[in-house]
Amino acid sequence: MDPFAPDNLIESLHMPSAIPADSVGLVTPQTIHFDTPLALACGRVLESYDLVIETYGTLNADASNAVLICHALSGHQHAAGYHSMEDRKPGWWDSAIGPGKPIDTNRFFVLCLNNLGGCHGSTGPTSLNPETGKPYGPDFPIVTVKDWVNSQVRLADHFGIQQWAAIVGGSLGGMQALQWSIDYPERLRDCLVIASAPKLSAQNIAFNEVARQAISKDPQFHQGHYYEQQVVPKTGLALARMVGHITYLSDDGMREKFGREMRAGKLSFDFNPQFEVESYLQYQGERFSTAFDANTYLLMTKALDYFDPASDYDHDLVAALSHARCRFLVVAFTTDWRFSPERSRELVDALVAAGKQVSYAEIDSAHGHDAFLIPSPRYMELFAAYMDRVALGISTAPQQKENADAR
Amino acid sequence: MRADLEIIQQWIQPDTRVLDLACGDGELLAHLTAEKGVQGYGLEIDHDNITACIEKGVNVVEQDIDNGLASIRNSSFDTVVMTQALQTMHRPDQIVDEMLRIGKECIVTFPNFAHWRARFYLAFKGRMPVSKFLPYTWYNTPNIHFCTFDDFEKLCVERNIQILDRTVVDHTLRDRWWIKIWPNMLGEIAIYRITR
Numbered sequence: 001m002d003p004f005a006p007d008n009l010i011e012s013l014h015m016p017s018a019i020p021a022d023s024v025g026l027v028t029p030q031t032i033h034f035d036t037p038l039a040l041a042c043g044r045v046l047e048s049y050d051l052v053i054e055t056y057g058t059l060n061a062d063a064s065n066a067v068l069i070c071h072a073l074s075g076h077q078h079a080a081g082y083h084s085m086e087d088r089k090p091g092w093w094d095s096a097i098g099p100g101k102p103i104d105t106n107r108f109f110v111l112c113l114n115n116l117g118g119c120h121g122s123t124g125p126t127s128l129n130p131e132t133g134k135p136y137g138p139d140f141p142i143v144t145v146k147d148w149v150n151s152q153v154r155l156a157d158h159f160g161i162q163q164w165a166a167i168v169g170g171s172l173g174g175m176q177a178l179q180w181s182i183d184y185p186e187r188l189r190d191c192l193v194i195a196s197a198p199k200l201s202a203q204n205i206a207f208n209e210v211a212r213q214a215i216s217k218d219p220q221f222h223q224g225h226y227y228e229q230q231v232v233p234k235t236g237l238a239l240a241r242m243v244g245h246i247t248y249l250s251d252d253g254m255r256e257k258f259g260r261e262m263r264a265g266k267l268s269f270d271f272n273p274q275f276e277v278e279s280y281l282q283y284q285g286e287r288f289s290t291a292f293d294a295n296t297y298l299l300m301t302k303a304l305d306y307f308d309p310a311s312d313y314d315h316d317l318v319a320a321l322s323h324a325r326c327r328f329l330v331v332a333f334t335t336d337w338r339f340s341p342e343r344s345r346e347l348v349d350a351l352v353a354a355g356k357q358v359s360y361a362e363i364d365s366a367h368g369h370d371a372f373l374i375p376s377p378r379y380m381e382l383f384a385a386y387m388d389r390v391a392l393g394i395s396t397a398p399q400q401k402e403n404a405d406a407r
Numbered sequence: 408m409r410a411d412l413e414i415i416q417q418w419i420q421p422d423t424r425v426l427d428l429a430c431g432d433g434e435l436l437a438h439l440t441a442e443k444g445v446q447g448y449g450l451e452i453d454h455d456n457i458t459a460c461i462e463k464g465v466n467v468v469e470q471d472i473d474n475g476l477a478s479i480r481n482s483s484f485d486t487v488v489m490t491q492a493l494q495t496m497h498r499p500d501q502i503v504d505e506m507l508r509i510g511k512e513c514i515v516t517f518p519n520f521a522h523w524r525a526r527f528y529l530a531f532k533g534r535m536p537v538s539k540f541l542p543y544t545w546y547n548t549p550n551i552h553f554c555t556f557d558d559f560e561k562l563c564v565e566r567n568i569q570i571l572d573r574t575v576v577d578h579t580l581r582d583r584w585w586i587k588i589w590p591n592m593l594g595e596i597a598i599y600r601i602t603r
Binding site: 329345348349353355360361386 | 424
């Protein structure tokens with residue numbers, strides 16, 4: 001998922017006076033402009049676009065140590081480290097990326113981007129449409145996971161990365177990693193698909209539709225042209241976030257965290273939030289609604305709904321995956337009901353049937369879908385063990401070129 | 408390598424597809440991949456073993472065999488192996504059937520409950536046998552379906568399963584000439600290669 005992951009599930013990291021030793025430290029995002037037109041699945045063409053990225057670690061001389069991190073629904077390029085000493089929290093996957101962590105920046109060059117259609121600096125609905133001079137808003141093309149992968153290929157070319165050591169993603173990020181393995185089999189050695197699925201179920205799509213309806217029915221939405229009105233469909237976005245958030249947690253996790261605790265300790269016989277879980281959800285929705293763009297949220301949920309790599313192969317997932325050349329690690333979490341272990345098993349079974357190298361682990365966790373962002377001993381140990389194998393593929397050429405982007 | 412695995416690996420052809428049920432730390436598959444170029448997968452539920460497999464670069468899938476193997480396609484493996492786990496299954500007969508469905512050949516190993524030491528223990532102490540090799544007591548043993556070599560071979564006859572090879576070894580997993588005199592009395596572990 002998720003840069004806005006619940007503070008109280010992920011241990012709140014108050015910025016210490018010094019950066020922790022296992023952090024990538026202070027990082028600065030960087031914008032890369034692309035002038036080669038990008039043809040999209042919807043039939044439209046983006047003549048030019050920006051991708052905003054962050055990188056951690058140093059790219060080696062033959063670019064054999066590069067790891068691509070793909071973000072999920074509401075994610076962005078800030079995966080690890082801090083932007084300033086005042087930051088209260090590090091990047092969204094800081095638990096897994098850094099010196100000595102599973103994705104060890106002492107040996108890997110890690111690149112994370114904000115996808116097209118995003119609202120954290122890459123070209124998206126909030127960007128100016130060169131044809132009109134106004135923000136794209138709802139006119140920004142519907143982008144798909146395939147489109148994202150095509151744009152990420154350009155990014156790899158920009159850095160001279162012919163083959164990623166690994167592409168890693170959770171949830172919607174895992175779907176991008178999977179799409180890479182099918183569309184560009186020669187360009188990655190390992191593919192890590194975490195808490196993900198080979199396509200969405202009707203139930204998944206249904207939840208996304210509730211989120212979209214909440215946004216588009218908000219009177220402040222103005223058919224997506226809310227920027228001109230200088231308003232934000234806050235209520236709709238908050239509702240969308242609240243319903244999404246419920247699907248990220250597990251029943252057990254919510255019971256453990258909130259139970260039926262009441263803020264005032266007794267029933268108030270009115271409709272104000274009184275159970276802890278109500279105020280928690282309202283807080284999460286409120287916070288998200290001021291930090292995220294509604295049009296981007298609509299786009300991201302569509303990319304999820306449309307993802308179905310098997311559809312290009314007569315709906316035969318085994319046939320789709322038969323193109324892959326990389327090794328796979330698939331990880332699921334026991335209480336994840338958004339993309340349950342059964343969904344990961346569909347992928348694993350298809351990979352085995354296709355004769356691909358694959359390992360699969362089902363991690364015990366009470367944290368539901370959010371578990372993929374929360375470090376637990378077994379998860380981190382397994383992740384690190386796999387990345388050790390990935391590192392064996394790095395060429396050991398002694399001379400290293402200083403990465404221009406890590407300055 | 409464990410002595411029984413040494414015997415098993417000789418029965419596996421190069422460049423074939425092998426599924427190892429309850430693959431442990433992946434020792435057999437790592438060997439078969441490196442030495443014979445097999446495409447191997449292991450199923451395992453023990454967390455430490457799964458990590459050990461990943462450290463070795465062995466394909467391992469976390470799956471409880473007792474929940475069945477329905478997700479694996481018919482005849483999709485050349486050889487399906489299960490070492491020292493048959494007696495821990497809820498329904499060993501069904502697992503053997505499933506192994507024969509997904510594999511062209513199967514290799515199974517299990518301890519012999521009719522070994523003289525077990526017979527002696529039960530006959531004279533009147534208690535369930537406990538040994539260094541099988542150190543559990545009746546209430547905590549994972550070995551819930553012990554059988555003898557003769558029991559297994561009777562199952563094979565009933566289920567129309569063909570025994571291609573059988574090697575019987577002692578508790579050090581080594582092949583001894585004297586075991587052949589009376590395997591069901593003197594052998595401690597049998598390694599069967601079967602097909603249907």
